[in-house]
Amino acid sequence: MSPSVIVNATHLAKSYNGKMVVKDINLSIKKGECCGILGPNGAGKTTTMRMLVGHTKADKGMLEVLGFSIPDRAREMRSKVGVVPQIDNLDPDFSVSENLYSYGRYFGYSRKVLEPRIQKLLDFASLQDKADSRIQSLSGGMKRRLTLARSLINEPDLLILDEPTTGLDPQARQLIWQQLRQLQKEGLTIIISTHYMEEAERLCDRIIVMDKGDILADNRPESLIDEQIEPHVLEVHGEGVHEWHSTLKLEAGIRYEQVGETRFYYGLELKELIETLDGWGGLRYLYRPANLEDVFLKLTGRDLRDD
Amino acid sequence: MIDLLTPQGAFSRCFSVWLRNAKVWSKLAGSSLLGSFAEPLFYLFALGYGLGQFIGSVEGMSYIVFLASGILSTSTMNTATFEGLYLAYTRMEVQRTWDGMLSTPLGVTDIVRGEVLWMGTKSVISALAILLVTTLSGFVESTTALWVLPIAFLTGCCFGSIALTVTALSRSYDFFMYYLSLVVTPMVLLSGVFFPLTSLPEVVRDGVSALPLFHIVEMVRPLMTGGFPDNLLIHIAVPVIYCLSFLSIAILLLKKRLLK
Structure with a gap:
């Protein structure tokens, strides 16, 4: 086992009822990385995550997590994840600290080992005052923090999070991010699936974009923006946007797209384009550097996914 | 720390599932006990005294004494069945407790075994409660009745395994009605709970001897009335075979369902 490689997957594939949901992907994640897996619904993220923890058996390929062959040695791997x-x-029938305790029991820890850990985790999750509260009385953010704390009960070498902040309000999300950054600083390897670009951009030092079972891109967030998309974006919407657009003579090197009532222009240099907005009082516009969301939408398309 | 990866660890893994259920039960024991023992006792006293007036004695004992062993057997079965259907389904689909367990070193096999052990335990608790009341009411003849407790454990494990198999196939709670109406109810009516099988045609009696509840009643009744069961080995073997077969089937089906 090479301890510096946490996940090593080669030619992983999985299909359900003849439909390939993960197509021959290769993946290597090193110790200390915080790796975000992005993709629209149906991209194969969930199946990939399930394979990583040994809940889904790949049809083809080789997978090692923490040096353990998966799924054969998934039990040993899960004791460290x-x-x-x-x-x-x-568990809705248990209090906050009882939840941590009974989860710790599943790893085989005794009460003596668990008690100091539970105290530490309650501090970490800012739930000291809630130790004896029932789960129903917790807010959504508190429940998420408790779930995150619970996942640390075995002092793992790898943390796997599946859309950890979906459905949380902005304040609660900030607190979770802060905790994840702290863990990352302590050197924990983190794999996180999300469809919030902001989340990926802020937390991850590596982004994997998946769609239709394939890995479309895999790089650092800033490199991904550099390599995949023009550096500047102009978003224009409002009354008369289509008339304004029809008067334009777009230079070569400027790419544009239309999404609903908004038009997007991408390019190295868009100043001239902005000048043409003078006199079009009904238009609203935003000139900004390209971000991960632009990359994501370029790679995976703008069509709505309902499946 | 117990090393969960050794064979001794296998027991510890099941036990942590058992312990989780036991702790939840101990928090809600009041309502749970009421369900598993108040209701059967209403049946026992209402039917035992009400019908008993007309029936007189059955197989040389008063009807209520005859009925007590039948009610105890049914009730231990019902306790495990309810746990294996409704409560297990809730843990699987609503609370996602098993999903949580599967993110730890526990596997589907550990969860199913732990659940079945817990269902056996719950049946023992239910048997103990009924035994206590029937003894205080004077319907229990001798201390051999204590042997009913290990039989209750077997009953719980047997019907718990069957119930978990049904749960593994269910897409909603509604599905359980098929099993309850088409399997459990006829079995209760035909297994000698309310009346001796001698009143049934021989063909039916032969069929009934394949049902696990029949064998449970055949053991519980003599033990509660101061006797000793005939053909004890057969009566133990049939529920054991049911238990082990359905345990394996439940594990197989739940692996398919949870590890897709």
Whole structure:
């Protein structure tokens, strides 16, 4: 086992009922990385995450997590991994600290080992005052923090989070991010699936974009923006946007797209384009550097995914 | 720390599932006990005294004494069945407790075994409660009745395994009605709970001997009335075979369902 490689997957593939949901992907994640897996619904993110924890057996390929061959040695691997599921599965019949305790028991820890850890985790999750509260009395953000704390009960070498902040308000999300950054600083390897670009951009030092079972891009967020998309974006919307657009003579090197009532222009230099906006009082516009969302939409398309 | 990866660890893994259920139960024990023992006792006293007036004695004992062992057997079965259907389904689909467990070193096999052990335990608790009341009411003849407790454990494990198999196939709670109406109810009516099988045609009696509840009642009744069961080995073997077969089927089906 090479301890510096946390995940090593080669030619992983999985199909359900003849439909390939993960197509021959290769993936290597090193110790200390915080890796975001992005993709629209149906991209194969969830299946990939399930394969990583040994819940889904790949049809083809080789997978090692923490040096253990998966799924054969998934039990040993899971004893060193923390998982934050997409859907909360805290025990509603237990209090906050009882949840941590009974989860710790599943790893075989005794009360003596667990008690100091539970105290530490309650501090980490800012839930000291809630130790004896029932789960139903917690807010959505508190439940998520508890789920995150619970995933650390075994002091894992790898943390896997499936859409950890979906459905949270902005304040609660900030607090989770802060906690994840702290863990990252302590050197924990983190894999996080999300469809919030902001989340990926802020937390991850590596982004994997998936769609239709394939890995479309895999790089640092800033490199991804550099390599995949023009540096500047002009967004224009409002009354008369289509008339304004029809008067334009776009230079070569400027790419544009229309999404609903908004038009997007991408290019190295858009100043001349902005000048043409003078006199069009009904238009609203935003001139900004390109971000991960632009990359994501370029790679995966702008069509709505309902499946 | 217990090393969960060793064979001794396998027991510890099941036990952590058992312990989780036991702790939840102990928090809600009041309502749970009421369900698993108040209702059967209403049946026992209402039917035992009400019908008993007309029936007189059955197989040389008063009807209520005859009925007590039948009610105890049914109730231990019902306790495990309810746990294996409604409560297990809730843990699987609503609370996602099993998903949480599967993110730890526990596997589907550990969860199913732990659940079945818990269902056996719950049946023992239910049997103990009924035994206590029937003894205080004077319907229990001798201390051999204590042997009913290990039989209750077997009953719980057997019907718990069957119920988990049904749960593994269910897409909603509604599906359980098929099992309850088409399997459990006829089995209760035909297994000698309310009346001796001698009143049934021989063909039916032969069929009934394939049902696990029949064998449970055949053991519980003599033990509660101061006797000793005939053909004890057969009566133990049939529920054991049911238990082990359905345990394996439940594990297989739940692996398919949870590890897709």
